[in-house]
Amino acid sequence: MICSAIFTTSWPVWEDYNHTKADFRLSGSRAWVFNNFDLQLFSGEKTEDATPKRKQEARKKGQVAKSIEINAVFVILAAFFTLKMLGPVIYSQLEEYMVLIFSNLVKSDLTIQAVQILFFDLSWVIAKTILPLMFAISVIALAVNFMQVGFIFSPQILMPDLSKLNPISGFQRLFSKRSLAELVKSICKVAVIGYFIYRFALINAAQIPKLISFELIDSLKLASTLIVDLVFQIIAVMFVLAVLDFLYQWWEHNQSLKMSKQEVKEEYKQTEGNPQIKGKIKEKQRALAMRRMMQQVPQADVVITNPVHLAIALQYDKTMTAPVVVAKGQDFLAQRIKDIARENRVVIVENKPLARALYPVVEIGEPIPPELYQAVAEVLAHVYRLKKRLS
Template identity: 65%
Template sequence: MQCIRTFTASYSLFPNGTDFIFNLQRFNQEKTEEATPKRREEARKKGQVAKSVELGSALCLLAAFFTIKLTGTYIYEQLASYMQFLFSRFTKEDMTIASSYRFFLDLALIFLKIVLPIMLVILAVSLLVNFMQVGFTFSVEPLKPQLSRINPLAGMQRLFSKRSLVELVKSLFKVAIISYFIYQFIIEETLNIALLSRLALRDSLAVIAALTFDLAFRIGVVILVLAILDYYYQWWEHNQNLKMTKQEVKEEFKQTEGNPQIKSKIKERQRALAMRRMMQEVPKADVVVTNPTHFAIALLYEKTMTAPMVIAKGQDFMAERIKLVAKENGVAIVENKALARALYDTVEIGETVPPELYKAVAEVLAYVYRLKKRLS
C-alpha cells in the first residue's frame, strides 16, 4: 500500500495563541478533477447515465394527445359502431356462453383498435427519447440485489438526502406552474364553458374535446420546458458525481499506463541494452566518421552489401564511447564534419547509406583501405 505523507502546518492567527492547523491531504481528497473516459465507461456499464425521466414523460404525453387528436374521427367511428351494435342487436339476443364469448371478443378487438395505435406511438417516442439521451446501452447492474436497498438506515439517509430535497422542490415547482396555467386557462374559457348548457349534445362534446386538447397541449408544452431544464440538471449532477480526486486520477493512470517510475526504469534498461549491443558492433566497423567531438558514426561494408551500413552512432558522450571502443579495437577514425553530421541526421542504425552520400562515403572507405594496405 502506498503511503501518502500528510503535510500539516500551524499558524498562530488568534490573540490567545490558538494555532490554526490545516491538512493539505484534505485538498487531495476533494473531487475537483473531471471524470476520465475510463471512469465514464465504467459508470455507463453500471447503468449510471445522465437521463431525465421527465423528458420522456413530457414527450410521451404530447405524442399521446397528438395521436388521439389525429385519430379522433377513427376512434369515434369505432365506438359509435360498437355502441350501435350493443344497443340494437346484442340486447335482442339470448345471453348464452357463445354470445358472451363473442361480446367480450368484440369488446377486446375494439379496445385494441382504439388503444393500439396510441400505445405504439408512445412506445416509439419513449424508445427514441431514451436512445437520444443515453444511446444504446444495456446493463443488469441496477437489477442486482443490494442489501443497502433494504437497509432502513440507508433508506432514511436517501429519504433526507440532498437529491430527495431537490426532487421535492422540483415536484412542488412543477405542481405550482401547472396549477397556474390551468387556472389561467379556466379564467380565459369561463364564458365558453358557461355556454355549453345551451348547445346540443354533439356540439357540446366537440367544444369539450377542443378545450381538453387545448389544455392538454398547453400543459404538455409547460412540462416539456421543465423536462428540458431537468435534463440539463441531471447531466450536471451526473458529471458532479463522476468527478474524481487527484489521487484517484493518479491511481487510474498507474493502472492503465503503468507506474511511471517502473516504466522509466524499463526504458532505462532498454537503452542500456541497446547501447551495449551497439558497442559490441563497433569493433566490426571498417571506419568511424567523427565531427570530431560531437558526432561519431561507425560504418561497415561487406561485398554482399549493396551499400555501406551504419552499425553504431552517437552524440557527445556516446560519440566519445564509440571512438574509445574503436581505438581499443584498431578501427580507423576519420574526421569529416559534414559527412558525420549528414550520416547522423539521415541514417538510423542498421540502415544503409543513401545514394546521395555514396561518393563521400566511398572516398572515406578508399582512404581507410589505402591506409590499411600501407600499414600492412
C-alpha cells in the same frame, strides 16, 4: 555559518517531494525544512474530472446522465398527437361497436356463446383503437431513451441490493442533497404548469358555459379541442423545463463521478502500471539497446565524427544497397563509440558537415539517405585505400 548549521545539524531534514519550495526556520544551531505538501492528497477531496475508465465503469453500472422529464414530455406529446390524428377513426369505431351492442343485446339471449362473441368483439375493437396509441408511445419512449444514453445493457441494475433495505440508508437518501434538489424541481414544475393552466382557464372561460347548451357530440368536440390546446401549451412549457432538467442531470452526474488526485493516481497505476516500475523497465531496455549498439561498433567500417560531440559508425558490404548506421551518439556516448573503435582498429574519420548531416536523419539500423551517397562513398573509398595501404 548558516549553511554549516543546516548541513551539520543532527535533526532530520525532510526534502520536499517535488523539489519546489521549502520554508527554512533556524533556531540556534538547528534547522528544520517544512515542505509544501499537497493536502488534497490526504483529504480525499474530489476535485478532478472523471477519467474515461471511470465513466465507462459507471456506464456499465447504468449510471448515466438521463432526464425523466424529457421522456415524459415526448410520451405525452406522442399520445396526444396520435389521439388528435386518429381521434375521428377511434370515435367512429367505438360508436359503431356501442350501437351494435346496445341494439343487439336486448334482442338476443345472454348465453355463454353470446358472451364469448361479445368478449372477442370487444377485444378486437380495443386492439384497433388502443394498440396504435400504445405502439406510438412505446416507439417514442425507446427513441428518446436511446438518444439520451445510447444502448446500455446493465444486468447489475436487476441484481437485488440488500443495502437498499437498510432504513438508515433510506432515511439518508430521503434527506440527501439530491432529494432536496428533486423536491425543489417538482415544486417549480407544479407552480409553472399551474400558472399556465390558470392563464388558459381565464382566456377560455367564456367557452365553458357553451358546453351546457350544445348537443353531446358538439360538447365533446369543443371539450376535446380545449383539452388538446391546453395539453400542447403545457407540453411546450414542460419541454423547456425538461431541457433545463437534462442540463442539471448532466452536471450532477459529472459531479458524482469526480475523483480525488489519489484515485486518479491509483487508476493510472492499475491501467498503465506503476511509473517507477515502468521507468526501471525503460532504463533496462535502454541499457540493453546501448549494449547491443556497442557490440556492433567493432563490425563497422568507419566512424565519422565532428570530431568531439558526434560519432556515427557505418557498415557496408556488397549485400547491402547502401551503408547502414550501426551506432551513433553524442557527447559521452560519442566518446565511448570512438574508444571502442580505437580498441578494434576501426578507422575514425573527422568530417563535420557529414556527421551533422547524418546524425539527425538516420536511425540505428537504417541505410543512409540517397542524397548522402556520394559523400559517404568518398569516405569509404578513403577508408578502403587506407586499409589496403596498411595491409
